[in-house]
Amino acid sequence: MRVAFDISRLASMFLALALAIPIAVSTVGNAAAQEPEFDDVPFANGQWNIGRRLDESQFRYCVDKRDPDWEVAAAIGDAIAAALLLEPQRYVVEREIAVEDITKIYAIMLEHCDVHMGFKLIPEGYARWITLTRAYYETQYVFVASDPALQKLADLPPGHSIGATVGTMAHIRLVSYQSALPAEKRWPVFPMGSNEQALDALLKGSVDVALVWAPNLWAKQREDAAYGELHVLEPSPLPPSTIGVGAVVLADQKFLRSAVDEAISALTADGTLDGILKGFDFPATAAAP
Amino acid sequence: MKSRSKLTVLVAGTVSLMAVHAAIAQDAATQESVIDKITPVTDEMLLDPPDADWLMWRRTYNGWGYSPLDQINKENVGKLKLAWSWGMSPGGRTQETPLVHDGVMFVQNADHRIQALDAATGDLIWEYQHELPDGVSPGGERSKAIYGNNLIIATRDAHIIALDIKTGELVWDQQVADYKKGFAYSSGPLVANGVIVQGMTSCSNAQPGGCFFTGHDAETGEEIWRVNTIARGDTPEGNSWNGIPVENRYGASAWITGSYDPEQNLIFAGVGQPYPWNVEIAGLTPKSSDPNVTNEALYTNSTLAIDATTGELKWYHQYLPTDSLDLDYVYERLIVDDEVVTTGKIGIMEAIDRTTGKWLWAKETAPQNVVLSIDKETGAKEINPDVIPVIGETTFNCPADPGSKAWQATSYSPKTGAVYLPTVEFCSNTTVNPLDPGQIYTGGGLQTYSRVPRPDGDGNIGQVRAYKLDDQSEMWQYRQYAPVTTSTLPTAGGVVFVGTLDRKLIAFDDETGDVLWTSPKLSNSLESFPISYEADGKQYIAVVANFGNGLGRLQSLTPDIKLPPNNPVTLYVFALPDDEE
Numbered sequence: 001m002r003v004a005f006d007i008s009r010l011a012s013m014f015l016a017l018a019l020a021i022p023i024a025v026s027t028v029g030n031a032a033a034q035e036p037e038f039d040d041v042p043f044a045n046g047q048w049n050i051g052r053r054l055d056e057s058q059f060r061y062c063v064d065k066r067d068p069d070w071e072v073a074a075a076i077g078d079a080i081a082a083a084l085l086l087e088p089q090r091y092v093v094e095r096e097i098a099v100e101d102i103t104k105i106y107a108i109m110l111e112h113c114d115v116h117m118g119f120k121l122i123p124e125g126y127a128r129w130i131t132l133t134r135a136y137y138e139t140q141y142v143f144v145a146s147d148p149a150l151q152k153l154a155d156l157p158p159g160h161s162i163g164a165t166v167g168t169m170a171h172i173r174l175v176s177y178q179s180a181l182p183a184e185k186r187w188p189v190f191p192m193g194s195n196e197q198a199l200d201a202l203l204k205g206s207v208d209v210a211l212v213w214a215p216n217l218w219a220k221q222r223e224d225a226a227y228g229e230l231h232v233l234e235p236s237p238l239p240p241s242t243i244g245v246g247a248v249v250l251a252d253q254k255f256l257r258s259a260v261d262e263a264i265s266a267l268t269a270d271g272t273l274d275g276i277l278k279g280f281d282f283p284a285t286a287a288a289p
Numbered sequence: 290m291k292s293r294s295k296l297t298v299l300v301a302g303t304v305s306l307m308a309v310h311a312a313i314a315q316d317a318a319t320q321e322s323v324i325d326k327i328t329p330v331t332d333e334m335l336l337d338p339p340d341a342d343w344l345m346w347r348r349t350y351n352g353w354g355y356s357p358l359d360q361i362n363k364e365n366v367g368k369l370k371l372a373w374s375w376g377m378s379p380g381g382r383t384q385e386t387p388l389v390h391d392g393v394m395f396v397q398n399a400d401h402r403i404q405a406l407d408a409a410t411g412d413l414i415w416e417y418q419h420e421l422p423d424g425v426s427p428g429g430e431r432s433k434a435i436y437g438n439n440l441i442i443a444t445r446d447a448h449i450i451a452l453d454i455k456t457g458e459l460v461w462d463q464q465v466a467d468y469k470k471g472f473a474y475s476s477g478p479l480v481a482n483g484v485i486v487q488g489m490t491s492c493s494n495a496q497p498g499g500c501f502f503t504g505h506d507a508e509t510g511e512e513i514w515r516v517n518t519i520a521r522g523d524t525p526e527g528n529s530w531n532g533i534p535v536e537n538r539y540g541a542s543a544w545i546t547g548s549y550d551p552e553q554n555l556i557f558a559g560v561g562q563p564y565p566w567n568v569e570i571a572g573l574t575p576k577s578s579d580p581n582v583t584n585e586a587l588y589t590n591s592t593l594a595i596d597a598t599t600g601e602l603k604w605y606h607q608y609l610p611t612d613s614l615d616l617d618y619v620y621e622r623l624i625v626d627d628e629v630v631t632t633g634k635i636g637i638m639e640a641i642d643r644t645t646g647k648w649l650w651a652k653e654t655a656p657q658n659v660v661l662s663i664d665k666e667t668g669a670k671e672i673n674p675d676v677i678p679v680i681g682e683t684t685f686n687c688p689a690d691p692g693s694k695a696w697q698a699t700s701y702s703p704k705t706g707a708v709y710l711p712t713v714e715f716c717s718n719t720t721v722n723p724l725d726p727g728q729i730y731t732g733g734g735l736q737t738y739s740r741v742p743r744p745d746g747d748g749n750i751g752q753v754r755a756y757k758l759d760d761q762s763e764m765w766q767y768r769q770y771a772p773v774t775t776s777t778l779p780t781a782g783g784v785v786f787v788g789t790l791d792r793k794l795i796a797f798d799d800e801t802g803d804v805l806w807t808s809p810k811l812s813n814s815l816e817s818f819p820i821s822y823e824a825d826g827k828q829y830i831a832v833v834a835n836f837g838n839g840l841g842r843l844q845s846l847t848p849d850i851k852l853p854p855n856n857p858v859t860l861y862v863f864a865l866p867d868d869e870e
Binding site for chain 2: 095096101103122124163169171172186191197
């Protein structure tokens with residue numbers, strides 16, 4: 001179909017731009033449900049050659065060494081397996097790539113595991129090809145400082161900087177809070193590419209406060225005494241940013257997901273998960289049943 | 290396909306890199322004669338490529354994407370038939386531009402299998418496998434280069450490699466950046482005045498300080514200069530990031546190959562938007578009260594004019610400051626007379642002076658609601674405040690993030706004096722979301738684009754638009770339901786080719802827009818760069834069918850267009866029957 005050029009028709013169809021002439025715009029209603037992105041369509045190289053497992057007596061789960069809580073998640077994975085009366089089969093992902101697209105876990109799960117530990121329960125945060133279990137623990141994003149005079153965020157004078165791990169719900173909440181303040185009462189907020197960068201900036205003194213995922217602070221303090229000098233602030237005037245952490249399974253594994261959910265509920269109720277978290281001195285609590 | 294016993298295997302690289310080359314001689318009489326006759330590509334050839342060849346991404350330094358071949362013309366294009374086809378590695382993203390020199394075609398598969406084919410028969414001459422490290426997704430590169438005796442390839446693990454065009458053997462391999470930190474190439478290099486010029490991408494959230502262009506010695510691949518695409522230092526440009534330290538500035542990806550002006554020895558190349566997309570999250574708003582600080586975020590969404598020999602940044606022009614909608618101005622740069630012409634995702638075509646960078650004119654193409662007005666003298670844009678995403682609200686913008694004009698390149702025909710734009714019309718309900726589901730597995734952006742049809746549209750998402758460049762008047766416009774998903778290919782035969790999401794290659798009359806020929810439905814959608822070349826005296830049209838990551842994302846708007854699973858990738862080559870030449 002060919003259409004001859006007709007600017008008046010085009011303008012009446014929609015919004016035409018005229019140089020230096022302001023034009024009214026129209027808007028429509030709020031968003032529909034999120035549409036799947038191409039990036040959300042999983043693909044595993046050679047996926048048609050990857051077979052399906054036959055051994056149904058094992059609980060195959062993955063943990064990723066890049067996650068600060070991977071050892072805790074592994075202990076929880078073993079406990080879930082025991083609750084399901086299955087033999088735990090752990091696969092430890094050992095990659096060094098800093099940040100990956102979530103579709104990468106599709107290939108890992110096709111080859112190595114049915115349950116992948118370590119995902120935040122963010123509403124509308126996932127594509128339709130995966131689904132989340134219930135949370136096996138809850139933890140927080142935390143404001144961290146080295147200056148002992150700072151005990152709560154409100155102690156930080158305006159103009160002093162915060163290095164926030166970019167794009168987290170806590171970062172968004174902080175930015176949203178600040179946008180309601182007059183300019184002279186704001187803190188400069190610098191986006192940090194990772195929790196590690198935020199904590200390093202704090203140690204170097206290039207920011208006054210870091211906003212990070214609590215498990216990352218925990219992991220850093222375990223491995224390096226320098227981070228032991230850092231302390232967590234009360235978040236006020238902001239509320240705590242608490243979120244659950246669970247596992248993902250492929251969306252078609254409905255029975256498996258139900259079974260894992262039931263196991264997590266049972267392990268929460270009988271105190272097993274709390275025991276694991278306390279055993280690691282991990283900054284989290286078992287999620288409420 | 291007949292195979293002979295000659296097999297050479299070369300293993301090279303480090304622990305993370307193993308490269309296997311297999312040279313396969315077959316159909317000896319034809320294959321050996323074609324590859325034996327291939328000649329080095331000289332600077333003179335690159336300045337004025339033989340009509341039969343397609344030596345670089347847009348065929349010529351000026352970025353026109355125009356073929357001077359005219360054997361296929363308006364009168365006979367309706368008789369085009371499939372000459373040969375070649376199955377490429379399935380899966381992964383690829384937005385391929387085959388190159389052709391002396392009757393040999395070079396293609397790069399998504400899994401980084403690089404192949405030389407007889408361009409007349411489609412028979413394999415040699416292939417080279419660049420092994421991607423574990424964890425690096427397979428994906429093609431939009432372009433590659435030939436210089437001297439080398440085919441120069443960029444890779445998804447941030448290497449630049451050179452292969453011998455006769456044998457496919459590895460000549461050199463340079464790792465430019467660490468893929469473990471997210472660096473990658475998605476487009477290939479341009480060789481200008483003997484220097485390999487390459488832009489880096491995938492240096493977003495994980496990589497402070499942003500991306501860069503590099504210049505490399507063509508003989509060794511050694512880096513000889515680097516231009517950071519995020520401005521630094523205590524300069525007006527360096528202070529344009531709202532007071533954010535350099536290590537907290539992200540984005541400015543250099544993900545599309547530039548053009549080259551030999552008279553000035555200048556590369557004209559585009560730079561993408563700041564990351565994260567949301568300017569509040571990126572720290573670019575609210576605007577700092579420091580009078581020495583601005584928040585345009587230079588050099589995002591700009592044209593950079595870079596000296597090809599020294600890497601000196603001569604000048605820049607920014608089209609869209611403080612971008613919050615992923616609306617790159619990174620695409621092709623057409624050099625026509627004294628103008629450098631480009632079209633960003635908003636679909637506004639703009640020209641700047643090629644010697645000074647001074648803004649000259651703008652022309653809106655597809656409907657949009659992002660820009661309210663443009664200053665006639667400077668090109669400065671008034672942005673519609675209602676479309677800027679705000680935390681806690683949903684905003685409505687047209688186009689959405691893939692752009693009404695995306696990476697599919699606009700072409701220019703000196704025959705008609707017209708540019709041919711592949712465009713789409715659609716909108717988005719946009720919300721700011723946290724995208725940190727796992728510690729490692731996270732999204733690059735922080736906004737969700739729920740794509741919707743244009744509310745007052747006619748249902749036709751895809752268009753080809755032809756404009757006279759001298760006065761920017763529209764010559765013709767073609768509209769169809771399915772998105773148009775390849776670059777345009779105008780030829781001296783008076784035909785413009787384009788591919789679509791619904792698996793068709795279409796030929797138009799370059800002056801009227803009349804449809805002259807439509808291919809049969811091919812194996813997949815077409816998201817690539819079609820080319821034309823000549824081999825053994827015959828003109829061919831080549832295009833790769835595949836589902837990529839560009840306007841294919843609009844498939845959610847056209848769910849009735851069914852595509853095959855597992856993303857097959859096929860190279861199709863069309864020609865006239867022998868008795869029609």
